[in-house]
Amino acid sequence: MTEKTKVDVLVVGSGPAGSTAAKYAAMSGANVMMIERRPEVGVPVRCGEYMPADSEVVNMFPTLKDEESLYRIPASMKCRETEGIMLVDPKGRETLLEMPGYTIDRDLYDQYLAKCAMDEGAELVMNCAFHGIENGVAKTSQGDIEYKVIIGADGPGSRVARNLGLQRNRNPYPAVTAQVEGDFEPYLYMFFGDIAPGAYSWIIPKDGRANIGVGCSPRFAKENVSVYMDKFVEKRGFKDHSRIEGKYVPSEGPIPRTVSGNGLVVGDAAGQVISVNGGGIPLAMIGGRIAGNVAGATVKGQATLDDYEREWRSIMEKPLKTAAFNKKLADTFGFRSEWSTCFCMRMLGKRRLNNLIRCKSLFP
Ligand SMILES: Cc1cc2nc3c(=O)[nH]c(=O)nc-3n(C[C@H](O)[C@H](O)[C@H](O)COP(=O)(O)OP(=O)(O)OC[C@H]3O[C@@H](n4cnc5c(N)ncnc54)[C@H](O)[C@@H]3O)c2cc1C
Known part of the structure; x- marks a missing residue:
């Protein structure tokens, strides 16, 4: 990068939000640069690596169009098809929710998405950290970048959001993950109770491996999330696991506004995460x-960034707000004790738990 670089669209962050944004901006003819502070895209993996089937995404967001082209990946990139989600209450009672999905290697997945963006002409600059915005210019660890539009796809603690004067995610949850070897059933297991206060621990099957992890709510947890991970590993008898990696997950749904001036935020930076399960x-x-x-389109004078705010909200806002409301109900009634968790899960039953996991209203 030269001392002062000029681009049409600057994308900060090369996760799924950033690479997808960079790809489509480049496809529309814009000169796009994506910067990433890490030395390698997608590394280390800080994710459960679970993806719902396309049909399930449309079930959650019924007005979404052309999902196939959005989620199309080479078949070899799918580690394993999964058949459903097994919810396990603190007493060990299981409820199976039929829900097709698949698992991925998240590092390879992110690298594939970044390559798709580059194939469309976006430039990717690694080891380049965004520091802030001064007089409309992005300050980075590799120099200044002038842009017409800046896209903050820089994850849950978004620096771009702060620099644009947008609200950052409140009350993010810590979550940690690791890989273990072994044969596992084709279900995503979610364990509730003191093993993961206010959230859940998980086993997500891959090919001869599984992704295991724990998330917890700062409001209910008495200890650091890694302590819960240690307890989970011990309880399930996992012998050797890979290095534990962690990150934060937005827990309250979308932030109030995602556009400011000539900037916008997307993905975790915008709180576009399902509060009840952390999927994003x-x-x-x-x-x-x-x-x-x-x-x-904005660079070409054919749109304004407010179109982004309007469009994504028309697809995702209602389901995400429903999920955030359901999460509040769970916090108020379900997560107070192991007894109340068991009681609420039994009261809800399979039909309502199905609604809960799919961002739908619990009542009537
Ligand atoms: C432990 C855990 C398990 C999860 N499991 C699942 C799951 O199984 N399924 C699912 O759907 N979702 C899961 N999620 C949520 C999912 O990972 C996120 O919703 C998703 O990664 C959001 O993508 P993103 O592109 O918005 O942000 P990210 O994937 O976080 O990407 C942001 C990128 O921006 C970069 N960046 C940050 N700051 C800067 C900066 N200042 N300058 C330059 N670059 C910067 C980061 O290095 C990163 O590469 C999980 C989250 C966690 C923490």
């Missing part, structure tokens, strides 16, 4: 496609 990859890509398209 498909959403980051829905938001990323809209962000990229609108940024590209």
Whole structure:
């Protein structure tokens, strides 16, 4: 990068939101640069690596169009098809929710998405950290970048959001993950109770491996999330696991505004995450496609960034707000004790738990 670089669209962060936004902005003819502070895209993996089937994404977001092209990946990139989600209450009672999905290697997945963006002409600059915005110019660890539109796809603690004067995610949850070897059933297991206060621990099957992890709510947890991970590993008898990696997960749904001036935020940076389960990859890509398209059109004078705000909200806002409301109900009634967790899960029953996991109203 030269001392002062000029681009049409600057994308900060090369996760699913950033790469998808960069791809679609480049496809619309804009000159796009994506910067990433890490030395390698997608590394280390800080994710459960679970993806719902396309049909399930559409079930959650019924107005989403052309999901196939958004989530199309080479078949070899799918580690394993999964058949459902097994909810396990603190007493060990299981409820199986039929829900097709698949698992991925998140590092390879992110690298594939970044390559798709580059194939469309976006430039990727690694080891380049965004520091802030001064007089409309992005300050980075590799120099200044002038842009017409800036897209903050820089994850839950978004620096771009702060620099644009947008609200950052409140009350993010810590979550940690690791890989273990072995044969596992084709279900995503979610364990509730003191093993993961206010959230859940998980086993997500891959090919001869599984992704295991724990998330917890700062409001209910008495200890650091890694302590819960140690307890989970011990309880399930996992012998050797890979290095534990962690990150934060937005827990309250979308932030109030995602556009400011000539900037916008997308993905985790915008709180585009399902509060009841922490899932965010498909959403980051829905938001990323809209962000990229609108940024590209804005550069050409054919749109304004407010179109992004309107479009993503028309697809995702209602389900995400429903999920955030359901999460509040769970905090108020379900997560107070192991007894109340068991009681609420029994009261809800399979039909309502199905609604809960799919961002739908619990009542009537
Ligand atoms: C432990 C854990 C398990 C999860 N499991 C799942 C799951 O199984 N399924 C699912 O759908 N979702 C899961 N999620 C959520 C999912 O990982 C996120 O929703 C998703 O990664 C959001 O994508 P993103 O592109 O918005 O952000 P990220 O993937 O966080 O990408 C942001 C990128 O920006 C870069 N960056 C940050 N700051 C800067 C800066 N200042 N300058 C330059 N670059 C910067 C980061 O290095 C990163 O590469 C999980 C989250 C956690 C923490």
